[in-house]
Amino acid sequence: MKDIFKQKKYVPYLILIGVIIVPLLYSYFYLGAFWDPYSSLKDVPVAIVNEDTGAMIKENYHNLGEEMCDRLKNDATLNFIFTDASAAENGLKGKKFYATITIPSNFSEDIASLSEPEKQTATITYSSNEKRNYLATQILNTAVAKIEASVRSTVNEEIVSTLSNNLKETPEKLTTLSEGLTKLQNGTADLKNGTSSLKDGAGTLNEGMSTLITATTSLKEGANSLKEGANSLKTGANQLVSGSTTLKLGLISYGSKWTEFTKGLETVKEGSLTIKTSLETLNQGLEKLESGAVKLDTATNGLSSIVNGSSSLATGVDTLQNSITSYTQGVDSLLGNISDTTQALAAYAKQTGDPTITKIVANLTNEKNIANLNALKNASSALNTGVNSLSSGIHTLSDGAQNLTQLKNSITELKNGLISAKQGATSLALGAGNLNAGLNTLYSAGGEFTKATSQLTIGATSLNNGLSSLTKGIDTLAVGSTSLYNGADKLNNGASSLGEGMNTLISGVTTLDDGASQLKDGITTANEGVKTSINSASEQLKALEGLDTYVGNPVTVESKAYEPVPNYGTAFAPYFMSLSLWVGGLMIFFGIYFDPDCRFKILSRRSNQVIKRTFAYLIIGLLQAILLCIVLLAGLGLNVQNIPLYFISSCLVSMVFIAIIQLLLLFFSNMGKFLAILLLILQLTSCGGTFPMETVPKLFNVLYPFMPMTYSVGLFKEAISGTGNTSLILYNSLILLGILAVTIGLTILFAILKRKNEKNEYPFGDAMPESI
Structure with missing residues (x-):
């Protein structure tokens, strides 16, 4: 019993020590457990599954998933465990892994698509088991974000490296384009010279066509006169043949029947009169025919020139047609080259965004240039059509001219025959005159008449034979003159059509020449723009040097915290210290004030020394606070900026x-216990010690300014991590001092008032309740 009694003497001290160290234990173990969780992430298991099959990137094989795994093997951020998909899934469902990172089979292939028109986004799947430990998944999210940033940096480096290499080839491509434009420019210069020469030649040809049309018109008129004269000559010749036949028959009849001399003489006389009249008509026809033949011969003197000119013209037109065919083919090729060049420039402008090239493309494709190119193409087609029509007309003209050669020979024979016929008609007219004179003297000179009649019979026979030949020649002349007129008419019509075609040709050639000038100017401007772009691109591409490395990490975030906090433990220390001290206060009253054995009489409920008891509790609280500060500094290495303020x-x-707590427990009894616990709970959620107050419900924001722990947390933050913000220190300190003064004052006041009331209720010294 004595040993037991001795042991009981130490119990109050043990209780007192326990009450003092409870806040210490509370803060030490809680803060120690959560002091710096990020420093131990290397022990958190995370499964890595690499299913990437690799791909060809810039003509080399790469397995980017495997390369990433190699980097993670040297990364001590987490405990990376490399396994297959099945094991990773089972480990995530169980307790082996907190998370899995899966690299798909098409990872490298998707990244390789950066050089293709249709690009694919590479995806890495991150899965975490949030049910197992939600905070762990939040911490892992931060680590995975760093891995993602590293992968993005690598991919960006690869992308920019590929683009830089492609862009560096641009000046060389532009140089090739410039050389092509230079050749095109020289070609358009030659084209311009050719169209100018073609325009001049077409003008000269048009003048020759005017002369040809005038000549064919004169030829047509002469042929018409020849045709009319031949018809008149044919009529006179028929009459002459008829008269000469009558004369011949009469002379024959006179010779055979002298007895019928008188009658025959009359017949001869009539015949001579008829011959005389016919000869006069024949002579007039021969004169007209000779005049027409002279005009015709004069008109046909130029036929050889026309024939030779038409042959040369046909040869020249064939050469012109071949040249224009080559020219139109060149125009088509030129238009195709312009279209290809424009498309190449447009593709380059779209790829690089070069404003100069974009402007050149806009100039080449504006409505005016397109209209000029279409006009050039239409003029080329019209020129081709016109020269085909010209070639057809010239060949028709050449064929007609060949027939003119034969016609000229016939006209020459006709002219010679007409001369002979005129001479014969002249002789015949003289003979007819002599015959008529002889007939008048016939009666007086019968012998002479007989002789003359014989001569006349011979002459009439010759005349009849000559007139037969003349009639045949005249028939041939009539047919030939008709053919000549028809040919001359066709020749004139063909020449007129050819003249109209020449007008169309000249118009097309003029339009073609204008289009060639505009095309030459446009290509010259484009070539100058491309040369300017080459120089500009070469200068701008210098900025690409080292761009791939730069893009891998273009921005460095310099973390410069104001009033920095090194770890979770330091950040939560103000919150847990406030919580520990409140719990320590509860333990003081639950362990000492409510001690049923009243081991500490001055501190028990039965003590009448309220003021002493109050300050005694405060001293115990000071011991709790000082010991808590020392253990956190020495045991956990809490980094405190202001040590005096901290204590x-x-x-x-x-x-x-x-x-x-004393005020609540002493004067509200059992209800006070509930109020002390309730106030603790409300303060834990409304003091701003963990999450920002802006993130919690409105009710706690309303309670926030009324919670004592709000100001304790604020004051601890200034002491531990602050830089000496005097206004905040005074603000929090004065509010806490005010609360302290009010609560102590109310405690003493309520104690005095309650003691007086109890003395009045028990005036004879009866035992008072043990509630104070």
């Missing part, structure tokens, strides 16, 4: 909390 704040907060 003063802890002591002040401890006294405030004890004063509040």
Whole structure:
């Protein structure tokens, strides 16, 4: 019993020590457990599954998934475990892995698509088991974000390297384009010279066509006169043949029947008169025919020139047609080259965004240039059509001219025959005159008449034979003159059509020449723009040097925290210290004040020394606070910026909390216990010690300014991590001092008032309730 009694003497001290160290244990173990979780992430298991099959990137095989795994093997951020998909899934469902990172089979292939028109986004699948530990998944999210940033940096480096290499080839391609434009420019210069020469030649040809049309018109008129004269000559010749036949028959009849001399003489006389009249008509026809033949011969003198000119013209037109065919083919090729060049420039402008090239493309494709190119193409087609029509007409003209050669020979024979016929008609007219004179003297000179009649019979026979030949020649002349007229008419019509075609040709050649000038100017401008772009691109591409490395990490975030906090433990220390001191206050009253054995009489409910008891509790609270500060500094290595403020704040907060708890427990009895616990719960959610107040419900924001722990947390933050913000220190300190003064004052006041009331209720010294 004596040993037991001795042991009981130490119990109050053990209780007191326990009450003092409870806040210490609370803060030490909680803060120690959560002091710096990120420093131990290397032990958190995360499964890595690489299913990437690789791909060809820039003509080399790469397995980017495997390369990423190689980097992670040297990364001590997490405990990376490389396994297959099945094991990773089973480990995530169980307790082996907190998360899995899966690299798909098409990872490298999707990244390789950066050089293709249709690009694919590479995807890495991150799966975490949030049910197992939600905070762990949040911490892992931060680590995975760093891995993602590293992968993005690598991919960006690859992308920019590929683009830089492609862009560096641009000046060389532009140089090739410039050389092509230079050749095109020279070609358009030659084209311009050719169209100018073609325009001049077409003008000269048009003048020759005017002369040809005038000549064919004169030829047509002469042929018409020849045709009319031949018809008149044919009529006179028929009459002459008829008269000569009558004369011949009469002379024959005179010779055979002299007895019928008188009658025959009359017949001869009539015949001579008829011959005389016919000869006069024949002579007039021969004169007209000779005049027409002279005009015709004069008109046909130029036929050889026309024939030779038409042959040369046909040869020239064939050469012109071949040249224009080559020219139109060149125009078509030129238009195709312009279209290809424009498309190449447009593709380059779209790829590089070069404003100069974009402007050149806009100039080449504007409505005016397109209209000029279409006009050039239409003029080329019209020129081709016109020269085909010209070639057809010239060949028709050449064929007609060949027939003119034969016609000229016939006209020459006709002219010679007409001369002979005229001479014969002249002789015949003289003979007819002599015959008529002889007939008048016939009666007086019968012998002479007989002789003359014989001569006349011979002459009439010759005349009849000559007139027969003349009639045949005249028939031939009539047919030939008709053919000549028809040919001359066709020749004139063909020449007129050819003249109209020449007008169309000249118009087309003029349009073609204008289009060639505009095309030459446009290509010259484009070539100058491309040369300017080459120089500009070469200068701008210098900026690509080292761009792939730069893009891999273009921005470095310099973390410069204001009033920095090194770890979770330091960040949560103000919150847990406030919580520990409140719990320590509760333990003081639950372990000492409510001690049923009243081991500490001055501190028990039965003590009448209320003021002493109050300050005694405050002293115990100070011991709790000082010991808590020392253990956190020495045991956990808490980094404190202001050591004096750190200890003063802890002591002040401890006294405030004890004063509040004492007021609640002493004067609200059992309800006070409930209020002390309730106030603790409300303060834990409304003091701003963990999450920002902006993230919690409105109710807690309303309670926030009324919670004592709000100001204890604020004061501890200034002491531990602050830089000496005097206004905040005074603000929090004064509010806590005010709370302390009010609660102590109310405690003493309520104690005095209650003691007086109890003395009045028990005036004879009866035992008072043990409630104070």
